[in-house]
Amino acid sequence: MTVPQPQQKKRVAVIGAGASGLTAIKECLDEKDLIDVVAFEQESYLGGLWRYVEVSEENPNPHSSVYKSTIINTSKELMTFSDFAIPLDWPTWLPNQKVAFYFDKYAEHFDLRRHIRFSTKVLEVKELHDEHNRWSVRFHSVLPANASPDVPPPVIKEEIFDYVMMCSGHHWKPRYPNFPGMVPNNPEAYTGEQLHSHFYRQADAYRDKTVIVVGLGNSAVDLAVELSLNQSEVYLSCRRPAWIAPRWLLGKPLDHNVTRLTHMAPLFLVQLIVAYIYSRLTPPIHKNMKPLRKPMESHPTINTLLPERITTGTVKPVKNIKKLGPGKRVEFEDGTVVEHVDAILYCTGYHISFPVLDPAIVTDGKEGSEESNQVWTWNYMVPPRHPNMAFVGLFQPLGAIMPISEMQCRFLVRTLVGKMEPLPSEQEMDKDIVALKKYISTRYDDAPRHTIQVDYATFCDSLATKIGCFPTLSKLVSRFGVVEGLRLKMETIFGPPTPIHYRLVGPHDWEGAREATWGYAGKPAFAGSKYLKDFQSAPKGKATTTLIQ
Numbered sequence: 001m002t003v004p005q006p007q008q009k010k011r012v013a014v015i016g017a018g019a020s021g022l023t024a025i026k027e028c029l030d031e032k033d034l035i036d037v038v039a040f041e042q043e044s045y046l047g048g049l050w051r052y053v054e055v056s057e058e059n060p061n062p063h064s065s066v067y068k069s070t071i072i073n074t075s076k077e078l079m080t081f082s083d084f085a086i087p088l089d090w091p092t093w094l095p096n097q098k099v100a101f102y103f104d105k106y107a108e109h110f111d112l113r114r115h116i117r118f119s120t121k122v123l124e125v126k127e128l129h130d131e132h133n134r135w136s137v138r139f140h141s142v143l144p145a146n147a148s149p150d151v152p153p154p155v156i157k158e159e160i161f162d163y164v165m166m167c168s169g170h171h172w173k174p175r176y177p178n179f180p181g182m183v184p185n186n187p188e189a190y191t192g193e194q195l196h197s198h199f200y201r202q203a204d205a206y207r208d209k210t211v212i213v214v215g216l217g218n219s220a221v222d223l224a225v226e227l228s229l230n231q232s233e234v235y236l237s238c239r240r241p242a243w244i245a246p247r248w249l250l251g252k253p254l255d256h257n258v259t260r261l262t263h264m265a266p267l268f269l270v271q272l273i274v275a276y277i278y279s280r281l282t283p284p285i286h287k288n289m290k291p292l293r294k295p296m297e298s299h300p301t302i303n304t305l306l307p308e309r310i311t312t313g314t315v316k317p318v319k320n321i322k323k324l325g326p327g328k329r330v331e332f333e334d335g336t337v338v339e340h341v342d343a344i345l346y347c348t349g350y351h352i353s354f355p356v357l358d359p360a361i362v363t364d365g366k367e368g369s370e371e372s373n374q375v376w377t378w379n380y381m382v383p384p385r386h387p388n389m390a391f392v393g394l395f396q397p398l399g400a401i402m403p404i405s406e407m408q409c410r411f412l413v414r415t416l417v418g419k420m421e422p423l424p425s426e427q428e429m430d431k432d433i434v435a436l437k438k439y440i441s442t443r444y445d446d447a448p449r450h451t452i453q454v455d456y457a458t459f460c461d462s463l464a465t466k467i468g469c470f471p472t473l474s475k476l477v478s479r480f481g482v483v484e485g486l487r488l489k490m491e492t493i494f495g496p497p498t499p500i501h502y503r504l505v506g507p508h509d510w511e512g513a514r515e516a517t518w519g520y521a522g523k524p525a526f527a528g529s530k531y532l533k534d535f536q537s538a539p540k541g542k543a544t545t546t547l548i549q
């Protein structure tokens with residue numbers, strides 16, 4: 001094929017139209033005079049894994065891993081995109097249907113759909129190594145599941161882009177443990193059902209059955225509680241006990257307690273306080289669940305009901321599995337044996353994988369990285385030797401993914417169009433990556449789920465400072481006057497660090513940011529603000545989906 005010459009405007013490919021892809025498109029559109037954006041989405045809908053999809057014969061391996069009852073663990077005030085506030089009267093914690101609906105409204109509000117090529121599967125994203133370091137994207141359209149066999153196979157096409165934003169997610173390729181007796185290749189093997197949480201949808205199939213839930217991440221605790229409430233006999237097997245946080249703490253949503261002031265305090269002090277509060281406010285910890293590390297040293301596992309279910313004996317904590325089989329027998333590392341186990345649900349997390357890319361790009365050529373989930377990206381975005389592409393959402397936050405992805409996109413787009421300092425040199429990026437990895441390895445357990453950890457506010461603040469949208473006192477005062485500027489500054493320090501704060505000042509600030517900040521802070525005078533009204537009644541038109549329950 002003849003490779004066209006680069007145009008004046010940068011051509012950007014966004015791979016995936018989930019939470020990260022949507023904000024990538026939107027941020028590109030904020031520089032639409034300088035960027036043409038095209039998003040590729042293999043499904044016929046947007047929203048990525050937040051769009052609930054049944055597991056069926058026609059669709060045995062969907063991209064989505066949400067189960068029917070998934071409720072997001074970040075409060076609406078902290079998960080909102082920064083210039084499109086989630087309405088004030090929505091629940092604090094959104095069920096998955098409502099998260100998907102919010103994405104629909106975001107796409108509608110910023111007119112994102114017309115930039116998305118739905119039902120278009122990307123096969124390969126390849127560096128051209130031409131003088132402009134451009135990228136080729138090969139793709140084809142996806143035939144509907146009910147297409148007649150006479151329909152000719154889709155044509156593979158190729159287009160050239162100046163820049164690629166990989167937004168395809170990292171919670172879709174299940175990671176399985178490797179217990180003796182798992183594989184049914186001998187008469188001693190386990191004969192009950194085995195399922196990864198990625199494929200779990202609802203509890204009905206397990207009513208009155210004995211189920212072992214493996215893991216102690218959010219999938220494991222959600223499933224253990226749901227199954228126990230649905231009359232399953234539940235054993236919760238974890239190899240590394242961790243702190244289980246309630247959704248509400250001290251009368252506030254859990255994440256509202258982690259303010260910028262909290263981040264100014266030394267970590268050990270915060271950990272001491274958190275451990276003390278937990279010990280006073282939650283039931284005594286079961287002997288098999290005693291955390292091995294301090295709070296905030298593992299990805300937060302959040303469930304208000306689990307400690308209570310354990311004290312009622314309806315969820316029984318057990319050690320890690322030692323051996324499965326024969327038949328339906330399961331033995332644990334402390335010698336406990338449970339006979340007649342009907343099903344084992346592996347809530348053992350995911351591999352980081354980008355099948356359309358040369359794996360050496362995300363790992364910098366290091367072997368075994370998919371197994372260990374190690375990546376080599378600057379600020380979880382830029383692979384140092386491939387600066388014309390970036391990953392978005394490739395991190396595991398203490399906080400919500402959406403606003404961090406949004407901040408990454410703001411940073412990437414402004415760098416791309418030359419409105420900010422250029423990226424650091426390869427050597428500087430490598431140095432930063434080494435330092436970050438060192439920090440992570442001292443703070444967190446050495447586990448594949450902890451390789452890309454990030455603290456929401458500190459990470460976003462650092463990018464926001466580079467962009468110029470961090471709400472400094474001087475900027476707030478010059479924009480809102482001395483009194484209001486000071487009040488807002490106090491709110492950004494002592495209040496929950498809502499992403500809205502990043503639209504108070506700086507490039508692409510938002511006219512609704514002040515009202516939304518005060519509305520979220522609970523100031524009655526702003527409760528009726530037009531920027532916090534329910535989308536149903538907003539002037540921008542009708543909902544595009546009826547998935548809301």
Ligand SMILES: NC(=O)C1=CN([C@@H]2O[C@H](COP(=O)(O)OP(=O)(O)OC[C@H]3O[C@@H](n4cnc5c(N)ncnc54)[C@H](OP(=O)(O)O)[C@@H]3O)[C@@H](O)[C@H]2O)C=CC1
Nearest residue numbers: 071072073177215216217218219239240347348349447449
């Ligand atoms: N309601 C919500 O908002 C929900 C959010 N999520 C999010 O989705 C993401 C994925 O969560 P999840 O599916 O729970 O996966 P995670 O990776 O967070 O957790 C995996 C769990 O499995 C354990 N595990 C992994 N390998 C093995 C093994 N070989 N043997 C025994 N145990 C093992 C891990 O233990 P170890 O720590 O020792 O590695 C860990 O406890 C997270 O970001 C989570 O927060 C998930 C569900 C619900």
